[in-house]
Amino acid sequence: MLRFLATRVGLLIPTFIGVSLVAFGFIRLLPGDPILIFAGEHGITPERYHQVAMQYGFDRPIWTQYFHYLGNLLHGDFGQSIVTRRPVLREFITLFPATLELSVCAIVFAVIIGVPAGVLAAVKRGSVVDQGLMGTALVGYSMPVFWWALLLVIFFSGILHWTPVSGRMDLLYFFKPVTGFMLIDSLLSGQKGAFTSAVSHLILPTIVLGTIPLAVIARQTRSAMLEVLGEDYVRTARAKGLSPFRVVGIHALRNALIPVITTIGLQVGMMMAGAILTETIFSWPGIGKWMVDSVFRRDYPVVQGGLILIAGIIMIVNLVVDLLYGLVNPRIRHR
Amino acid sequence: MPLLEVRNLTVTFDTASGPFKAVSGVDLSIEPNEIMAIVGESGSGKSVGMLAVMGLLPKSATVTADRLAFEGQDMLTMSSRARRRIIGREIAMIFQEPIASLNPCFTVGFQIGEMLKTHTSLSRGERHRRSVELLELVGMPEPERRLSAFPHQLSGGMSQRVMIAMAISCNPKLLIADEPTTALDVTIQAQILDLLVALKNETGMALALITHDMGVVAETADRVIVQYAGEQVERQQVAGLFSAPHHPYTEALLRALPERAIGNRLPAIPGVVPGQGDRPTGCVFNPRCPYSTEMCREVVPPHQPIELGRALCHYPRNTEKAAA
Structure with missing residues (x-):
């Protein structure tokens, strides 16, 4: 187990270097000069341009810039935004809780509904229930995210007035962020109604972001369950006189979850990278929106730093998934 | 009263190419503390019949019987909840592939303990003690330590021992063993059979x-049922079956035993068991039977009287040696 962990952590180093190289290189391949974009329509004098370029090191050869950047990274210095002049790392830390809060809610939503739906479809294989569930899953998977989001907003916010249209909190409430997670901060603030407001703001973005993972998880659970339900040990469980609920929910599901966990892990990784469409539609101040804005501004340090941080988080999520995998699957744990 | 009584059991599977009768008109009764062997080639419906008794067949199977009773209780009409109180506790079953039959995600201790938890009121500590005791009973080395082992850490023979321990954990009155030694090494086969007989x-x-395996039958069984293509072709005491088989199929099976072969060629039974599409008219065994006549090809044979092993045959063999 320890050796497994050590190997996995060791593998992170070359991955990290690769990611930094790609992050550094790709944004520079894009046409568009950050200084010119920042200067705007007024333009900039050649002298001033040169001065700014020197300040950011853009005048030096690209590989020198890279090694300089890598050296800074090792000291934990991700540089600062060209636009806001604030350290990239601090901006990330400020924005990431919003993304994390939304991602966690969305994945919990997707798992809580997707896994039982998949199990039900597998148990009722070929029935109307199965076809209905899998048809719905296919629709959920194929629907454009922005369109689905707009439909929900029109219906629940526009017509029914049940949920707010955007943001994380009503303007009525104000409190200093402690953890950055609205659900926790609103409780800590002790203001009446703040928590309810945080929850109601989360509902629609959670559904929108969770829909595709839900569909993927439901379909994956169904096919894994179908495979497992035909196994000899499920017959043994029935032969023991166990209730159908125990046979399916304990003996079959535990085995079926092994491939599903991999899927869930991949989905979580993708969400952590920031749900660009969802965050944009609901004006959710997370890192997805932040990254897109930075790309448009050619804010090199933010794009590089953001990419590396996101990649790091995805790597950690994958590591956690692998460890969980061992926990669920004893055949891996005891190797 | 017999422990298990089955009359005219028929199992039909819905398949893409129409209904398929896997078991048809099987009668059997099992008395307390006897060993009843059910013999037949692959596809003879011997497992399907017992799975039907356990209620373990998939939904595509239709089970009908004039009577299917355990200790006088009708198992066909009882609720599935009532049936689950019998399955596992009163009638337990072990299977052909012991490694695949244990759940890979749970420890041996969990899987045995679960059985005890479902059917007994033992406390946690008592269940643990009983599990250790059961593993000892089935000859498992280091039983205490094995409780925390996962199935992939066990060999086939050890897995079957665990399956047996689990099956007998609630002191069942009937243990159904579906080819319990087929998947095991030859040396282990004898050990497992000896264990089953000793436990019985x-x-x-x-x-x-x-x-x-007719050899297994000769060594262990009290009574024998011979099945062919879903039909019960003969039923006899083991001694009578080996000395005077009444059905030509039984006779052919015995002749194919290596230890009984005369000369230096092993007499095989020509042909294969008919499948869904190629069932013959008349007697199901007629295409492979050396004695078949026009009558066998056209008329379904009746069951002969009990003295002739209820042989499903127009021309039963060894009639002069009919059981008294």
Whole structure:
């Protein structure tokens, strides 16, 4: 187990270097000069341009810039935004809780509904229930995210007035962020109604972001369950006189979850990278929106730093998934 | 009263190419503390019949019977909840592939303990002690330590021992063993059979032994049922069956035993068991039977009287040696 962990952590180093190289290189391949974009329509004098370029090191050869950047990274210095002049790392830390809060809610939503739906479809294989569930899953998977989001907003916010249209909190409430997670901060603030407001703001973005993972998880659970339900040990469980609920929910599901966990892990990784469409539609101040804005501004340090941080988080999520995998699957744990 | 009584059991599967009768008109009764062997080639419906008794067949199977009763209780009409109180506790079953039959995600201790938890009121500590005791009973080395082992850490023979321990944990009155040694090494086969017979003698349970191995039958069984293509072709005491088989199929099976072969060629039975599409008219065995006549090809044979092993044959063999 320890050796497994050590190997996995060791593998992170070359991955990290690769990611930094790609992050550094790709944004520079894009046409568009950050200084010119920042200067705007007024333009900039050649002298001033040169001065700014020197300040950011853009005048030096690209590989020198890279090694300089890598050296800074090792000291934990991700540089600062060209636009806001604030350290990239601090901006990330400020924005990431919003993304994390939304991602966690969305994945919990997707798992809580997707896994039982998949199990039900597998148990009722070929029935109307199965076809209905899998048809719905296919629709959920194929629907454009922005369109689905707009439909929900029109219906629940526009017509029914049940949920707010955007943001994380009503303007009525104000409190200093402690953890950055609205659900926790609103409780800590002790203001009446703040928590309810945080929850109601989360509902629609959670559904929108969770829909595709839900569909993927439901379909994956169904096919894994179908495979497992035909196994000899499920017959043994029935032969023991166990209730159908125990046979399916304990003996079959535990085995079926092994491939599903991999899927869930991949989905979580993708969400952590920031749900660009969802965050944009609901004006959710997370890192997805932040990254897109930075790309448009050619804010090199933010794009590089953001990419590396996101990649790091995805790597950690994958590591956690692998460890969980061992926990669920004893055949891996005891190797 | 017999422990298990089955009359005219028929199992039909819905398949893409129409209904398929896997078992048809099987009668059997199992008395307490006896070993009943059910013999036949692959595809003879010997497992399907017992799975039907356990209620373990998939939904595509339709089970009908004039009577299917355990200790006088009708198992066909009882609720599935009532049936689950019998399955596992009163009638237990072990299978052909012991490694695949244990759940890979749970420890041996969990899987045995679960059985005890479902059917007994033992406390946690008592269940643990009983599990250790059971593993000892089935001859598992280091039983205490094995409780925390996962199935992939066990060999086939050890897995079957665990399956047996689990099956006998609630002192069942009937243990159905579906080819319990087929998947095991030859050296282990004898050990597992000896264990089953010893447990049967010790606990007083009855044993329904499904096998295709006539050698196993000769060594262990009290009574034998021979099945062919879903039909019960003969039913006899083991001694009578070996000395005077009444059905030509039984006779052919015995002749194919290596230790009984005369000369230096082993007499095989020509042909294969008919499948769904190629069932012959008349007697199901007629295409492979050396004695078949026009009558066998056209008329379905009747069951002969009990003295002739209820042989499903127009021309039963060894009639002069009919059981008294």
